[in-house]
Amino acid sequence: xxxxxxxxxxxxxxxxxxxxxxxxxxxxxxxxxxxxxxxxxxxxxxxxxxxxxxxxxxxxxxxxxxxxxxxxxxxxxxxxxxxxxxxxxxxxxxxxxxxxxxxxxxxxxxxxxxxxxxxxxxxxxxxxxxxxxxxxxxxxxxxxxxxxxxxxxxxxxxxxxxxxxxxxxxxxxxxxxxxxxxxxxxxxxxxxxxxxxxxxxxxxxxxxxxxxxxxxxxxxxxxxxxxxxxxxxxxxxxxxxxxxxxxxxxxxxxxxxxxxxxxxxxxxxxxxxxxxxxxxxxxxxxxxxxxxxxxxxxxxxxxxxxxxxxxxxxxxxxxxxxxxxxxxxxxxxxxxxxxxxxxxxxxxxxxxxxxxxxxxxxxxxxxxxxxxxxxxxxxxxxxxxxxxxxxxxxxxxxxxxxxxxxxxxxxxxxxxxxxxxxxxxxxxxxxxxxxxxxxxxxxxxxxxxxxxxxxxxxxxxxxxxxxxxxxxxxxxx
Amino acid sequence: xxxxxxxxxxxxxxxxxxxxxxxxxxxxxxxxxxxxxxxxxxxxxxxxxxxxxxxxxxxxxxxxxxxxxxxxxxxxxxxxxxxxxxxxxxxxxxxxxxxxxxxxxxxxxxxxxxxxxxxxxxxxxxxxxxxxxxxxxxxxxxxxxxxxxxxxxxxxxxxxxxxxxxxxxxxxxxxxxxxxxxxxxxxxxxxxxxxxxxxxxxxxxxxxxxxxxxxxxxxxxxxxxxxxxxxxxxxxxxxxxxxxxxxxxxxxxxxxxxxxxxxxxxxxxxxxxxxxxxxxxxxxxxxxxxxxxxxxxxxxxxxxxxxxxxxxxxxxxxxxxxxxxxxxxxxxxxxxxxxxxxxxxxxxxxxxxxxxxxxxxxxxxxxxxxxxxxxxxxxxxxxxxxxxxxx
Ligand SMILES: Cc1cc2nc3c(=O)[nH]c(=O)nc-3n(C[C@H](O)[C@H](O)[C@H](O)COP(=O)(O)OP(=O)(O)OC[C@H]3O[C@@H](n4cnc5c(N)ncnc54)[C@H](O)[C@@H]3O)c2cc1C
Ligand SMILES: Cc1cc2nc3c(=O)[nH]c(=O)nc-3n(C[C@H](O)[C@H](O)[C@H](O)COP(=O)(O)OP(=O)(O)OC[C@H]3O[C@@H](n4cnc5c(N)ncnc54)[C@H](O)[C@@H]3O)c2cc1C
Numbered sequence: 001x002x003x004x005x006x007x008x009x010x011x012x013x014x015x016x017x018x019x020x021x022x023x024x025x026x027x028x029x030x031x032x033x034x035x036x037x038x039x040x041x042x043x044x045x046x047x048x049x050x051x052x053x054x055x056x057x058x059x060x061x062x063x064x065x066x067x068x069x070x071x072x073x074x075x076x077x078x079x080x081x082x083x084x085x086x087x088x089x090x091x092x093x094x095x096x097x098x099x100x101x102x103x104x105x106x107x108x109x110x111x112x113x114x115x116x117x118x119x120x121x122x123x124x125x126x127x128x129x130x131x132x133x134x135x136x137x138x139x140x141x142x143x144x145x146x147x148x149x150x151x152x153x154x155x156x157x158x159x160x161x162x163x164x165x166x167x168x169x170x171x172x173x174x175x176x177x178x179x180x181x182x183x184x185x186x187x188x189x190x191x192x193x194x195x196x197x198x199x200x201x202x203x204x205x206x207x208x209x210x211x212x213x214x215x216x217x218x219x220x221x222x223x224x225x226x227x228x229x230x231x232x233x234x235x236x237x238x239x240x241x242x243x244x245x246x247x248x249x250x251x252x253x254x255x256x257x258x259x260x261x262x263x264x265x266x267x268x269x270x271x272x273x274x275x276x277x278x279x280x281x282x283x284x285x286x287x288x289x290x291x292x293x294x295x296x297x298x299x300x301x302x303x304x305x306x307x308x309x310x311x312x313x314x315x316x317x318x319x320x321x322x323x324x325x326x327x328x329x330x331x332x333x334x335x336x337x338x339x340x341x342x343x344x345x346x347x348x349x350x351x352x353x354x355x356x357x358x359x360x361x362x363x364x365x366x367x368x369x370x371x372x373x374x375x376x377x378x379x380x381x382x383x384x385x386x387x388x389x390x391x392x393x394x395x396x397x398x399x400x401x402x403x404x405x406x407x408x409x410x411x412x413x414x415x416x417x418x419x420x421x422x423x424x425x426x427x428x429x430x431x432x433x434x435x436x437x438x439x440x441x442x443x444x445x446x447x448x449x450x451x452x453x454x455x456x457x458x459x460x461x462x463x464x465x466x467x468x469x470x471x472x473x474x475x476x477x
Numbered sequence: 478x479x480x481x482x483x484x485x486x487x488x489x490x491x492x493x494x495x496x497x498x499x500x501x502x503x504x505x506x507x508x509x510x511x512x513x514x515x516x517x518x519x520x521x522x523x524x525x526x527x528x529x530x531x532x533x534x535x536x537x538x539x540x541x542x543x544x545x546x547x548x549x550x551x552x553x554x555x556x557x558x559x560x561x562x563x564x565x566x567x568x569x570x571x572x573x574x575x576x577x578x579x580x581x582x583x584x585x586x587x588x589x590x591x592x593x594x595x596x597x598x599x600x601x602x603x604x605x606x607x608x609x610x611x612x613x614x615x616x617x618x619x620x621x622x623x624x625x626x627x628x629x630x631x632x633x634x635x636x637x638x639x640x641x642x643x644x645x646x647x648x649x650x651x652x653x654x655x656x657x658x659x660x661x662x663x664x665x666x667x668x669x670x671x672x673x674x675x676x677x678x679x680x681x682x683x684x685x686x687x688x689x690x691x692x693x694x695x696x697x698x699x700x701x702x703x704x705x706x707x708x709x710x711x712x713x714x715x716x717x718x719x720x721x722x723x724x725x726x727x728x729x730x731x732x733x734x735x736x737x738x739x740x741x742x743x744x745x746x747x748x749x750x751x752x753x754x755x756x757x758x759x760x761x762x763x764x765x766x767x768x769x770x771x772x773x774x775x776x777x778x779x780x781x782x783x784x785x786x787x788x789x790x791x792x793x794x795x796x797x798x799x800x801x802x803x804x805x806x807x808x809x810x811x812x813x814x815x816x817x818x819x820x821x822x823x824x825x826x827x828x829x830x831x832x833x834x835x836x837x838x839x840x841x842x843x844x845x846x847x848x849x850x851x852x853x854x855x856x857x858x859x860x861x862x863x864x865x866x867x868x
Pocket of ligand 1: 159
């Protein structure tokens with residue numbers, strides 16, 4: 001039934017399960033080891049819920065040292081490992097396999113140090129993304145990358161996926177905001193990369209590790225940049241008759257030398273779904289909607305918004321809703337922030353994540369409707385327009401295998417389109433298992449083999465998250 | 478001999494041939510930074526200058542792609558026509574090295590060179606979103622692309638930035654851009670000692686006013702009295718407002734206007750204060766700002782150094798006597814205490830030949846470094862020994 005292939009589990013490992021579990025039990029206390037089938041169920045999938053595999057066992061170490069001991073043991077036994085944060089990956093990056101042990105960072109969730117003079121926080125990798133910002137909010141600071149899943153997802157998973165968010169247009173994604181990590185290599189070696197200063201020494205391993213989807217090591221600690229909150233932030237909501245006008249408005253804003261903190265786009269169906277769920281007062285007669293947010297003092301925001309509204313008017317905006325209070329601002333954002341959840345209540349969906357050159361937004365949107373229509377399905381689009389990172393939510397019924405297959409095929413066609421217009425398969429959700437077999441569309445064999453050889457420099461036996469990112473066929477030695 | 482390929486496929490053939498003959502190659506951009514890194518130990522050189530020209534420039538998408546040998550000046554001139562900039566303020570180090578030639582965009586990427594604006598908009602490696610390079614087997618490889626957000630596969634783009642040509646000869650680089658700020662101004666505080674100056678910089682950087690340059694020049698560096706500098710770049714009204722707010726925050730200071738501000742920050746980014754004909758050895762140390770004054774104090778305990786701070790105190794430039802090992806032991810001992818890393822960026826060949834130019838790495842990191850080098854350049858053909866012996 002499932003279209004995405006998993007490697008056949010290694011029967012030798014499966015046969016030695018009891019012995020491996022006993023070995024782990026000798027290294028960590030019972031509360032750090034998940035063995036029973038019932039409890040392992042909680043780890044069998046991530047947010048790509050159509051696929052699931054029960055892991056051999058789950059270890060939840062409490063420290064870097066404990067992680068190191070566990071990794072050294074598993075390495076010596078030749079057992080595969082799947083690193084896990086909160087399991088909110090949308091690409092199946094954290095889905096286990098039957099012959100692998102999941103190592104989760106949920107018991108390492110302390111904030112170790114906050115330093116406002118140097119504007120950094122040092123945290124254990126299992127801390128949630130929002131946990132960092134919450135810790136420093138009262139003092140006027142925040143951690144910039146803000147995935148919509150920030151309440152749940154961990155900094156470990158963010159580093160694994162190089163996650164982004166609505167405000168990345170101005171502040172960058174994870175890789176631009178991490179200064180250092182402590183990481184356990186596949187054989188248990190502990191390495192420190194970078195620290196609380198800028199630009200780590202030597203090769204840019206921080207950059208390589210960020211977005212490596214758990215294939216290079218287990219991150220147990222991170223030092224991240226903190227930023228001071230702006231004096232104020234204010235969104236404005238624009239309703240346009242057509243997506244074309246909305247997209248033209250985006251280019252025009254940027255063309256005027258204005259970089260808002262966020263430019264979010266929603267199409268007609270997304271507007272309907274979010275409005276029904278969040279009652280945010282979105283214009284139901286609009287063909288497309290933009291949320292543009294600016295920051296600064298009251299006067300600065302006023303000036304910027306005036307410019308932006310004028311640009312929108314030039315692009316035939318139909319509805320303009322400015323926010324005069326924090327409550328109105330929150331209401332404008334509420335619909336957007338609940339988009340995935342709201343869509344999930346209407347139907348099952350898969351969320352695509354290709355990025356395209358912003359000049360291609362309209363073309364890709366048009367083609368996306370055409371493609372999804374061809375498969376007889378529906379699609380809602382809600383995405384980060386400023387950086388061209390699209391999120392078509394293709395809706396289907398998860399209990400109908402034929403429909404699931406259609407949804408996956410449609411998603412594949414959309415992603416191929418993204419690559420063909422000069423974009424990429426994934427802007428922030430990662431390749432995981434979902435886009436693994438599409439990699440040859442974006443990279444030729446030499447490119448892929450080069451990446452695989454770099455990967456092998458960290459893990460020559462391919463024990464770490466081995467069934468992800470690279471096509472199972474034709475793997476380099 | 479010096480090869481000068483005109484196309485990427487020429488370069489592939491040259492590297493494949495060099496690999497077959499086991500004759501390593503030095504990679505040269507504009508040759509303005511030959512003084513950077515360990516002296517090259519190769520007989521043959523590849524000049525990247527023939528790989529020249531803009532591949533595409535899309536102002537509306539704020540992205541530019543150029544062949545690696547394109548002079549930086551050409552790119553900046555083109556961007557200026559559309560009021561755009563490379564965000565990270567790439568420094569031109571000809572004054573520092575007393576060299577001529579035209580710095581190339583490929584070398585900026587290869588050396589991950591960033592100027593003062595690095596603290597607010599990121600380093601060269603943050604602006605670099607796509608590369609093409611030729612690996613040590615003579616294969617053309619691409620990584621990244623032309624879009625701002627891209628997590629498809631391993632990020633070899635970041636790995637290329639700062640590898641100083643030891644992990645491939647870059648043939649094409651794609652950078653994201655920013656609009657050129659409408660104007661700028663700099664607030665100058667006079668006469669602070671290092672510790673108070675860095676505290677003021679931290680206070681300003683911890684404010685909501687988006688300081689885009691934060692440096693401290695002690696007395697004797699460019700002027701007789703110490704100067705602490707805070708830059709704001711923005712629309713004119715915002716610059717005025719924010720400079721005002723900063724003055725309240727750090728208690729006073731004189732304001733210098735856009736033109737003077739631009740000239741001063743160029744001097745800071747390019748380390749002009751220690752430029753030729755000054756021939757002292759120059760170190761660049763990255764550390765946490767709050768510990769930077771301690772770092773300088775520790776080094777000064779063992780003999781005089783001239784110094785100044787950029788990046789809010791997180792970047793310390795040091796000028797020392799260019800003899801012996803150019804104080805490498807003192808400096809690295811201090812770094813061991815405060816954390817961070819030190820690079821000897823200018824010194825005579827004989828000094829660099831027997832000094833660790835780049836920060837020595839921990840054993841596990843060195844092992845990974847060797848592994849990654851071998852995975853891209855298995856026979857050590859590209860810039861061998863430029864960063865570390867045997868790499
Ligand atoms: C409703 C919803 C909204 C979302 N919105 C966004 C969004 O706006 N932007 C965005 O970028 N993403 C978004 N995501 C995707 C997801 O939340 C991110 O990818 C997130 O970073 C995953 O974090 P996690 O802790 O859940 O990690 P997991 O899903 O557990 O793991 C993610 C990857 O990281 C690896 N990993 C985990 N821990 C470690 C470790 N310690 N060391 C090394 N590798 C590790 C895993 O193996 C896996 O490959 C969303 C997901 C959902 C469900
Ligand atoms: C350790 C070290 C640190 C330095 N730090 C700085 C600094 O902070 N600021 C500064 O201005 N200068 C620095 N330099 C000097 C700097 O390298 C040169 O001044 C600058 O890069 C000159 O540009 P260019 O085009 O003339 O490059 P070159 O001098 O020709 O080359 C500079 C380096 O980049 C490599 N390179 C050039 N083109 C390519 C390419 N296409 N692909 C791959 N590699 C390539 C070269 O092999 C060489 O290692 C440093 C040098 C060293 C050795």
